[in-house]
Amino acid sequence: MIKACLHCGLDTERTEEKFCCAGCCAAYKIINKFGFKNYYNLRQIDSKERKMKPQEDERIDIDEFITENENGSYCISLMVQGIHCAACVWLIESILKKQKNVIKARVNLSRKTLFLEWNKSKDAGNELISIISDIGYKILPFDEKIIQEEEKKYGDNILKSLAVAGFGAGNVMLFSIVLWISGPENMGDSTRNLLHFFSALLALPAIIYSSRPFFSSAFKAIKAGYPNMDLAICMAISLSCLVSLLETLRGQTDVYFDSAMMLVFFLLIGRYLDLKARKKAFSVASQFAMLCASFGRVESDDGQVKIIPIKDLEVDMVLVVAVGEKIAADGIIIDGNSEVDASLINGESLPKLVKCQDQVFSGMINLESPLKVKVTKRSKDSLLAQIVTLSEEVEGEKNHYVRMADRFSRFYTPVVHVLAFATFISWCFYFGIGWEAALVNATAVLIITCPCALALAVPIVQTIAISNFIKKGILVKSGQSLERLREVGVVVFDKTGSLTIGKPELLDIILLKDESGEKNIILTGGQRSYYLRLASSLAVKSKHPISIAISKEYQKNYESLESLSVQESRGFGMESEYQDAQIRLGRKDFCEIDREVDLSSYEHGNFISTFMKVGDQEVVFLLSDKLKQDAQNVVSCLKDLGKKVILLSGDSEKAVRDVANKVNISEFYFEQTPLSKVEFLQSLESKVKNNQSILMVGDGLNDAPSLAAADISISFSQGSDISQNIADIVIQGERLEPIISLINSSRKAIWLMKQNLIIALIYNLIAVPFAVIGFVSPLIAALAMSSSSLLVLLNSLRMNQGSHK
């Protein structure tokens, strides 16, 4: 009977106990000791998240990251992996607060970080942290500065500006409404001037403070030599402020402080939405993975292990790589035999056997047993770094895409400015009404035409679209990707991990010899399940990818396993006894099988075979990297949509041809290196029609440069961290279907954005003539602006329609 461990929820084979290991048992006791048993009732475990299994040999050196405060206390910021719900926040905070010396313990659920402050001694921190890792959370110290990047600062600035603009707009409106509803008959000149004066007093500082984001962007645009939307905005804001100030000082009636203030406020809302959409897409998990890979555990001469940031690793240092850990630098194995997952480097799905004196590269994952690796290259020279550099170079070369809104404003801005200038000139010289009055009319033109609705339109649609995607497990990193997705003409797939699952799965079980002497029988039904059950009974005790594949296949179909005592010879196989017969599962020579396997009945030969011998019966398990379930559907669907589909892989011809035939892709390329993939994409770019873009779908590190080179790229959450960082869109889970829904939704989103632009244009066509002839009062300007923004907002909400089906 397999039961779930009380603490971590993993399956446990030890029937008589409630826990899978001593670590979980200890963790359970700690939680009970402090009286937090309620945690187990409150938590909501997501099966996809890391399990809360305490790790052995997890002593982390945190000294470097501790900062001492002036008042003698110490503090540290930690990333905590394994926080999945609010109950974890409560558990960690409450347990820490029960410890003596702790001053402050605060968990950030969105960022999955812990801030810890304590007094007494620096060493006390180590004890506190070990309590958390004993419960089963994985902890890593980090430098607060890495996280607080530009993005966050910018976000805070927008929020501050938004607050000031909101304050200003609210109060100025109080005066404006009074001014609008009371004509000259019931408000004297002096009262009106007083209200104007207060408006100016409030609006000017508020506008100067809160419109900084626009001015800095406009300034950059001028420097770069092309007008953008912000330039038009800035012109409108500054001109209307100047004119209004002038009018106030002269004691005139038409003052536009309210319009300028509202404009800034509305525009900032648009900016904030835009920012929120981008922020949402930043996955904490990938942040953590990035940091995880940025430390290496180094053993010094006296046998002590220290955690050192990768950039400080030197040649000849000795790295200790635990099972399941990433190798932090390129080097040579000096102690230990193991198998490594090299899929990130070469895209191959099968683990590679490594022994002493073998070369390993950073980014490989150690699967079998602990290794000691002597560093041969500093991190900046490693193979990984070379691929990353290549990706960065390629990305730098890529032409920067001009967003739809910017393209629009490139023709819009000059037209508007010329119109305003013409209004001024004609009123001033042709009709001769004096330059002050002419300036008021010209300002009215600028305010009326200011792309307020436009600035809101695009970000609102983006925010709604992106949050709809997030609900479906698709992370779209920027709104601009939506625009490019619509234009996709060619879809280029990588093979391993993109079209296929990327992990071996059991295909067939073949009996080499049966009693009647017949050879190579593919087993079905009862016989298949008999051998599968037997093999799984052994395989369940091993963490080898092939074992996992076998036992996973079994758990899909059946219920209970034999409980056997199994001996594992690492890298060879496992053996046990069952009903007086010896069972061996593993490599061919380990099972002592001489007979050849006849695979001629299979069209292709991209297999891994593993062997089992029970008594004198010999069985082969054929495993293969299977296609993703919906691969065929998605490819044919893409073709129906009129997209060209290409397969581009680093694998051998046979394997690539096989997959291409299965999913019906006629154009495929094999044995591609990361560099040749990039070259292929670049040559493809010159071939496709100029308004079409190229979509690259890939997951491995070897795809990273080509993901960067493509116009738009999609990666998967199981892919390498680097390709996830580079890709514009990350899909969670194994399915490919999201690609289709992405393309369809992007069509809808772009159509809505275009509608919004048209609404804004129509509104201008109607309102501008009035402004030009000097008919627009501050009241009409404010009304027109708000109503057009509202219309655009309502139209954007239609993005939600149909997505709830």
Add this chain to the structure above:
Amino acid sequence: MSVLIFLIPVTIILGLIGLVAFLWSLKSKQYEDLQGAANRILFEEEIPEEENLQNKGEE
């Protein structure tokens, strides 16, 4: 209309208090973890002792 002389500054000061309060909350990092803050109120600071005993009794 002379009452405006008092009322206008009063509205501005009230508004300013609100603004300062918001900026303070932003500065004291209350907007860093909106997800956590929403869930936090659901948990009790301390578990009452009796409940503890009850839990142990069940075991």
